[in-house]
Amino acid sequence: MASSMNGGGGGNGGGVLKKMGLLRVQYYCVMGAIAAAVVLVTLRYMPAPATAPAGAGGNVRAPATAAPADAPRGGEERGKNAWSAGAGEEGRRKKKAAPGVVVFNFGDSNSDTGGVAAVMGIHIAPPEGRAYFHHPTGRLSDGRVILDFICESLNTHHLSPYMKPLGSDYSNGVNFAIAGSTATPGDTPFSLDVQLDQFLFFKERCLESIDRGDDAPVDKKGFQSALYTMDIGQNDVTGILYLPYDKILAKLPPMVAEIKKAIETLHKNGARKFWIHGTGALGCLPQKLAMPRDDDSGLDERGCISKFNNAAKKFNALLSETCDDLRLQMTDSTIVFVDMFAIKYDLVANHTKYGIEKPLMTCCGHGGPPYNYDPKRSCMTSDQDLCELGAKFISWDGVHFTDAANSMVAAKVLSGEFAIPRIKLTSLVTPAKPKDSRL
Numbered sequence: 001m002a003s004s005m006n007g008g009g010g011g012n013g014g015g016v017l018k019k020m021g022l023l024r025v026q027y028y029c030v031m032g033a034i035a036a037a038v039v040l041v042t043l044r045y046m047p048a049p050a051t052a053p054a055g056a057g058g059n060v061r062a063p064a065t066a067a068p069a070d071a072p073r074g075g076e077e078r079g080k081n082a083w084s085a086g087a088g089e090e091g092r093r094k095k096k097a098a099p100g101v102v103v104f105n106f107g108d109s110n111s112d113t114g115g116v117a118a119v120m121g122i123h124i125a126p127p128e129g130r131a132y133f134h135h136p137t138g139r140l141s142d143g144r145v146i147l148d149f150i151c152e153s154l155n156t157h158h159l160s161p162y163m164k165p166l167g168s169d170y171s172n173g174v175n176f177a178i179a180g181s182t183a184t185p186g187d188t189p190f191s192l193d194v195q196l197d198q199f200l201f202f203k204e205r206c207l208e209s210i211d212r213g214d215d216a217p218v219d220k221k222g223f224q225s226a227l228y229t230m231d232i233g234q235n236d237v238t239g240i241l242y243l244p245y246d247k248i249l250a251k252l253p254p255m256v257a258e259i260k261k262a263i264e265t266l267h268k269n270g271a272r273k274f275w276i277h278g279t280g281a282l283g284c285l286p287q288k289l290a291m292p293r294d295d296d297s298g299l300d301e302r303g304c305i306s307k308f309n310n311a312a313k314k315f316n317a318l319l320s321e322t323c324d325d326l327r328l329q330m331t332d333s334t335i336v337f338v339d340m341f342a343i344k345y346d347l348v349a350n351h352t353k354y355g356i357e358k359p360l361m362t363c364c365g366h367g368g369p370p371y372n373y374d375p376k377r378s379c380m381t382s383d384q385d386l387c388e389l390g391a392k393f394i395s396w397d398g399v400h401f402t403d404a405a406n407s408m409v410a411a412k413v414l415s416g417e418f419a420i421p422r423i424k425l426t427s428l429v430t431p432a433k434p435k436d437s438r439l
């Protein structure tokens, strides 16, 4: 793979690469086919820099450092009250965090805004970022992820990853999402429970700082009125898709239970507004479709793998039911479930309506039609088959969506049309309801 990605590893030679190969195989067995880019890149770099957390032990806690904002749209959204860990001068300029929108996000690559790149020290090279940021930002896309569009709709800047050490601005919240992460504890270094612990760490440090009379990016009211968003489970479900269908079904409830537990933990810590995404149409991902199969009998009328899509739908049904239960329990809260499957499958099924010609083919991959995906050669190799800039593709690299597709998905997410209850995300944070912060 990626000669263009060797920037971060440095000097470890072929032995390590061979070991990495073995590790890679083991991980494929354990985790199934996670986002190709993430797996390849992550494993490759796991043991390299001394500072990179080793994957095996799980429970890696990283220090609360910050991250460079990704030069969102001309950078005009920058520089509110920049707060960077350890950087006293900038951070102490303002006594209190500005009132406004605060979002805390938990998840995987679907909402990672540069976390995995920062924490693993991955050098992500162009063409990542080419359609929007015009340079790689650590997002596994040619542009923005859905969370970025959510932030834009709330008139706030893109969320900084929790572990990005330069230029982060946490005044509007924190993104704890790390590509490749699972809801299931221990399966990945930054599984949902760890992301939760990081949130609690962040919250405690903020409140402690304010108690001392110092500055903090988010204050008590900010935590109470914040929006808590989650998009996780794709890697859990992906990891078991090789099993027979009945075995898959048996493994879904514990995954959903982890998400439930996370919501309960956040609620106990004062969170009152939850925006929970289900998982997407996994059977329509080029990475899945490119796996060898005997014949096409397992494909539906759109050319997607029925079994995988049914598993995703079942996962969502369970998660939606869980949100129903939580709504009854937490009557002081708003808990919204968003049917990402319906949104993402619609994009495939009605692709012509969205100006998409080849809904099952990657923009950035190898091998050309029908899927332009080669598991052995990621998008990030130098000789990829790359679609024309401006061409509308759903899939960027076989797993992750393009900026264009994420924009379409985000519009549906924000519309409330696919939300239970049917409310618009912006209605949770409009200034029309400032009293929300007293919840």
Ligand SMILES: *[C@@H]1O[C@H](CO)[C@@H](O)[C@H](O)[C@H]1NC(C)=O
Pocket: 342, 345, 346, 347, 349, 350
């Ligand atoms: C395709 O679009 C039509 C019209 O908007 C809609 O009714 C239908 O549900 C969509 N198909 C899928 C599979 O989402």
